[in-house]
Amino acid sequence: MPDLQKLYDAILNGDNKAAASITKEALAQAVEPMDLVNKYMIPAMDEVGRRFESEDCFVPELLLSARAMKGSLELIRPLLAARGTEPAGRVAIGTVQGDLHDIGKNLVASMLEGGGFEVVDLGADVSPEKFIAAIQSRRIDVVALSALLTVTMPTMKTTIEALTLAGVRQKVKVIVGGAPVTKEYAKQIGADGFAENAISAVSLVRKMLAEQPVA
Ligand code: B12
Incomplete structure (x- = not known):
């Protein structure tokens, strides 16, 4: 089991390669995808937002974090989509x-x-x-x-x-x-x-x- 706190850190630090590799490893080990999103990824973006607000980080850092978040989400997205049954609308x-x-x-x-x-x-x-x-x-x-x-x-x-x-x-x-x-x-x-x-x-x-x- 990968250390998922490192996913939080990777997104916070804008390290898209680390974020993608931890996400892949976690998914391969059947970690619930929405746990990754809700417990690690969103809290990391919230922290980025807090730092941005207090001027401890600026737009370039925001962009790097956003890129890392999006990269991991792209890996998770197909798993979420595959859960559906009939189109409901x-x-x-x-x-x-x-x-x-x-x-x-x-x-x-x-x-x-x-x-x-x-x-x-x-x-x-x-x-x-x-x-x-x-x-x-x-x-x-x-x-x-x-x-x-x-x-x-x-x-x-x-x-x-x-x-x-x-x-x-x-x-x-x-x-x-x-x-x-x-x-x-x-x-x-x-x-x-x-x-x-x-x-x-x-x-x-x-x-x-x-x-x-x-x-
Ligand atoms: C990443 C980010 C960026 C990235 C965006 C990259 C991207 N591709 O999205 C970049 C660097 C481009 C950016 C730019 C700017 N940003 Co910005 N950004 C953020 C940040 C840090 C995270 C947003 C995020 O992705 N959150 C994670 C997602 C998962 O959460 P969410 O978007 O809220 O979505 C959830 C819910 O809201 C809801 N939801 C969302 N949409 C919808 C729609 C429907 C229909 C429903 C039902 C639910 C729903 O469900 C989602 C999942 O649970 C926030 C701070 C924060 N913590 O929110 C600031 C923030 C939003 N940005 C801010 C600002 C000021 C800007 C800029 C003006 C900065 C600048 N000076 O240039 C520019 C504006 C550019 C523009 N024209 O849009 C401010 C906004 C302040 C305000 N009150 O208006 C914030 C709050 C930062 C801050 N604290 O000051 N930003």
Whole structure:
């Protein structure tokens, strides 16, 4: 069994090679993938965030840590996706325009795939027009919006408004999330739901589609 504390350290120190090798070793030894994510990887990114806030590290260090996190997540993602059974619905997910943070969004996408949903990942910095085009071309059930910056949170509202203007809002459920987003904010901007993390996002979408299938 690898020393998993070293996975935390590798992500914290932005050492992508070490992070990938410990992740591979852990998965080969059947360590539960979500334990790696929740107990070591996310806490390491939280610590990076704290250091960034207190100016003990800067954007280059953030980028290295993010690269290490993404590399390990890429190894974990296929395992999460393989857990699904029948497609339970189709979700278009993206980080809203102006926001480049995509680690949390990728995690939500992986968990939804693992939960049996088909996921159309539109990426980061996604314009309202791209969300609209996805709804129009891909029979989307749920639109999932991510934002990590307080300055891009209002873009969630403008994206929802754009869906209404384009006449596609009633075709989908809209869920929102990201570290600064709250349940109250979700309600305030007219979203149908909010989830705090990737695991609760899956149960939220499942519940929503079971309770009231979209038109
Ligand atoms: C990594 C990182 C970066 C990387 C992003 C790399 C990438 N590809 O994503 C880089 C270096 C590019 C970056 C840039 C910037 N960043 Co930054 N970044 C972070 C950091 C350290 C970690 C974010 C992260 O990945 N967390 C791990 C993931 C797993 O968590 P998460 O994203 O919150 O996602 C979870 C939940 O929120 C939820 N969720 C997420 N999305 C969704 C969507 C739905 C639908 C649902 C239901 C749930 C959900 O589920 C996820 C899994 O559980 C945070 C600090 C922190 N601890 O959050 C700062 C942080 C977000 N960044 C910050 C800032 C200021 C910036 C910059 C402006 C810095 C600068 N001066 O240039 C730029 C902005 C660039 C831009 N236009 O977007 C601030 C934001 C402050 C604020 N209140 O707005 C933070 C909070 C750091 C800080 N403490 O100051 N950043």
